[in-house]
Amino acid sequence: MEKQARIYVAGHRGMVGSAIVRKLQAEGYDTILTRTSSELDLRDQRAVANFFETEQPEFVFLAAAKVGGIMANNTYRADFLYDNLMIESNIIHSAYKTGVRKLLFLGSSCIYPKLAPQPLKEEYLLSGLLEETNEPYAIAKITGIKLCESYRSQYGCNFISAMPTNLYGPNDNYDLQGSHVLPALIRKFHEAKVNDQPVVEVWGTGSPMREFLHADDLAAACFFLMEQYNDDLFVNVGTGEDVTIRQLAEMVKETVGFEGELRWNTDKPDGTPRKLMDVSRLHALGWKHTTELKDGLERTYQDFLANEVLYVE
Numbered sequence: 001m002e003k004q005a006r007i008y009v010a011g012h013r014g015m016v017g018s019a020i021v022r023k024l025q026a027e028g029y030d031t032i033l034t035r036t037s038s039e040l041d042l043r044d045q046r047a048v049a050n051f052f053e054t055e056q057p058e059f060v061f062l063a064a065a066k067v068g069g070i071m072a073n074n075t076y077r078a079d080f081l082y083d084n085l086m087i088e089s090n091i092i093h094s095a096y097k098t099g100v101r102k103l104l105f106l107g108s109s110c111i112y113p114k115l116a117p118q119p120l121k122e123e124y125l126l127s128g129l130l131e132e133t134n135e136p137y138a139i140a141k142i143t144g145i146k147l148c149e150s151y152r153s154q155y156g157c158n159f160i161s162a163m164p165t166n167l168y169g170p171n172d173n174y175d176l177q178g179s180h181v182l183p184a185l186i187r188k189f190h191e192a193k194v195n196d197q198p199v200v201e202v203w204g205t206g207s208p209m210r211e212f213l214h215a216d217d218l219a220a221a222c223f224f225l226m227e228q229y230n231d232d233l234f235v236n237v238g239t240g241e242d243v244t245i246r247q248l249a250e251m252v253k254e255t256v257g258f259e260g261e262l263r264w265n266t267d268k269p270d271g272t273p274r275k276l277m278d279v280s281r282l283h284a285l286g287w288k289h290t291t292e293l294k295d296g297l298e299r300t301y302q303d304f305l306a307n308e309v310l311y312v313e
């Protein structure tokens with residue numbers, strides 16, 4: 001990408017999109033196109049087509065999506081499917097129509113079958129049944145991969161896909177009903193600490209395993225793939241290391257400095273037992289994460305403290 005290239009980051013206010021914008025700015029790019037959701041509803045086909053025709057982006061990072069944790073995915077099943085299908089279809093089709101030079105689509109580790117062998121290799125896609133709690137979201141993300149592959153094979157578009165593992169970092173969602181586990185635990189432990197509450201409720205059994213990648217590492221990987229990767233195979237992006245939710249809870253508890261007890265609420269779902277990414281393809285290409293979970297947690301707690309008013313409205 002030339003420094004003066006017109007780059008559209010879809011979803012620039014979210015955790016991933018904002019990390020990509022920070023990365024592009026740090027690399028010296030200054031023609032970064034963005035639109036808020038009130039300026040451009042990405043579910044609106046005509047509005048998206050007009051935007052692409054008017055602005056003529058050359059490169060697109062497709063980081064816009066309706067996302068959330070296990071409860072949000074399981075509750076708003078129709079919205080997770082419809083919104084994501086519309087966003088992806090509108091952007092990818094408009095990118096083809098207006099001759100975008102390259103597009104990077106971001107998926108999710110939940111595209112893999114619930115009981116796939118671990119670690120998850122890219123070729124396990126569509127080899128078994130999906131996890132029930134996030135099946136609609138996973139189907140939408142699988143569709144995004146297939147759109148990129150199909151526009152590449154039929155029309156020769158340079159559209160690639162990256163599959164990030166569970167993410168965390170600045171601008172995460174801290175709403176306790178909608179968020180992912182890591183921001184939820186930061187908020188719960190922090191509020192229990194400042195309010196002198198003796199017990200924090202944690203969901204599920206604590207035995208599921210999850211891998212966590214800092215959003216800044218994901219942004220660096222996206223930039224790397226945009227610069228270096230032109231193949232039709234999608235690429236897993238993760239650390240290749242995971243922890244149990246119980247271990248994560250202990251780590252967050254220590255980072256925040258909460259000294260009370262944990263109570264596991266097993267009425268809440270565990271979700272998929274494990275989803276550890278096989279990152280050998282990414283490592284072979286020459287990219288590896290730099291932020292370890294312990295350091296990333298510390299940074300994220302400091303960011304939460306600095307922006308608590310913004311994050312917890």
Ligand code: GFB
Nearest residue numbers: 069070073110134179180181184202203204208269270271
């Ligand atoms: O992060 P999370 O919501 O989503 O939950 P998934 C991960 C694990 O943490 C589950 C447990 O086993 C939860 O039961 N957990 C413990 C909690 N306490 C909490 C809590 O207070 N809040 C939350 N949210 N979880 C999502 C998918 O799955 O991951 C999406 O639904 C997407 O589709 C995303 O793929 C990355 O990792 O289970």
